[in-house]
Amino acid sequence: MKKSIIAFIVLVILTPLGLLAPGSAWGEWDLSEIKEKTGFIPQGMARFNEIIRHILPDYGITGFDKSFWQSALGYILSAIVGIAVIALIFWLIAKLVPEKREKVL
Amino acid sequence: MHIPEGYLSPQTCGVMGAVMLPIWAAAGKKVTKILDKKNIPVMAMGAAFSFIIMMFNVPIPDGTTAHAIGATLLAVTLGPWAATVSVSIALIIQSLLFGDGGVLALGANCFNMAFVAPFVGYFVYWLIVKFKANKAIAAAIGSYIGINCAALAAGTELGLQPLLFHAANGSALYFPYGLKLAIPAMLFAHLTIAGIAEALVTGLVIFYLQRVGEENILYRASGNLRGLEQ
Numbered sequence: 292m293k294k295s296i297i298a299f300i301v302l303v304i305l306t307p308l309g310l311l312a313p314g315s316a317w318g319e320w321d322l323s324e325i326k327e328k329t330g331f332i333p334q335g336m337a338r339f340n341e342i343i344r345h346i347l348p349d350y351g352i353t354g355f356d357k358s359f360w361q362s363a364l365g366y367i368l369s370a371i372v373g374i375a376v377i378a379l380i381f382w383l384i385a386k387l388v389p390e391k392r393e394k395v396l
Numbered sequence: 397m398h399i400p401e402g403y404l405s406p407q408t409c410g411v412m413g414a415v416m417l418p419i420w421a422a423a424g425k426k427v428t429k430i431l432d433k434k435n436i437p438v439m440a441m442g443a444a445f446s447f448i449i450m451m452f453n454v455p456i457p458d459g460t461t462a463h464a465i466g467a468t469l470l471a472v473t474l475g476p477w478a479a480t481v482s483v484s485i486a487l488i489i490q491s492l493l494f495g496d497g498g499v500l501a502l503g504a505n506c507f508n509m510a511f512v513a514p515f516v517g518y519f520v521y522w523l524i525v526k527f528k529a530n531k532a533i534a535a536a537i538g539s540y541i542g543i544n545c546a547a548l549a550a551g552t553e554l555g556l557q558p559l560l561f562h563a564a565n566g567s568a569l570y571f572p573y574g575l576k577l578a579i580p581a582m583l584f585a586h587l588t589i590a591g592i593a594e595a596l597v598t599g600l601v602i603f604y605l606q607r608v609g610e611e612n613i614l615y616r617a618s619g620n621l622r623g624l625e626q
Contacts, residue, residue, distance in 0.1 A: 302449075315460065318578065325572070331567065335405060
């Protein structure tokens, strides 16, 4: 368990490397990029663009993205929050799964 | 490969959600049947690993970015149904908390990355291992093909939009580029760099898992590799 936790910590610290790749993923542009590329914003895209608000949009802290280091911090925080929520979900799943199967085995 | 909000028409989102519902139901059933409670921490680690590996964007020669998924890695170690559950949970978190992939597009994104990728990857792995090949290499090849099939599915879903949904004047309502642009672009990113990243991550982790001892929690994830499957 210890080794796995250390591996995850190292991965979390290294995540900002993922910010170094320039540009955005093909087909994952925001509305301004869409407008730049095609000259217009398709109606449906504009309509559904912001149906929910996210706590850490684009894995960053809103307004705290003025430098690489700020973005990196937001990215690392996002990785930690993401892993914590995943751990919580599986902890809840474990609570819901009945114990009896193990007695059978 | 995360299709954002508004890129697919609500109809497409509905169809893809309807396709995913029985897959999720089957996955839930299979996982509770095959795995026991002790495997849940390893499934959680699989979901967390997939989540974090998707944050490592790699540069693509055409100026865009892409990333590995870890789908086949999870399929080979935990079984493809458990991979569907774990990657789906990672994708749900990404769309709800970070806006990576649309909430309405969850059906489509889970179909591509949590169903097509792990199942195709696992199938190719299974075929290659039949010929007594090295499991790390078999998983790496499987993961390369798996992620590219997922990219093909995503490109198809995107590329169909302007064909099926346009305003009265013919302008696109949702994603504006057709199949001829979307499929080659999605495949280019994954055939070149992202697929290789996926294969490397998968091969290296499997190589490591084959060597972990019983004291390691990941020993539970290596049962399939030691030939305990089927």
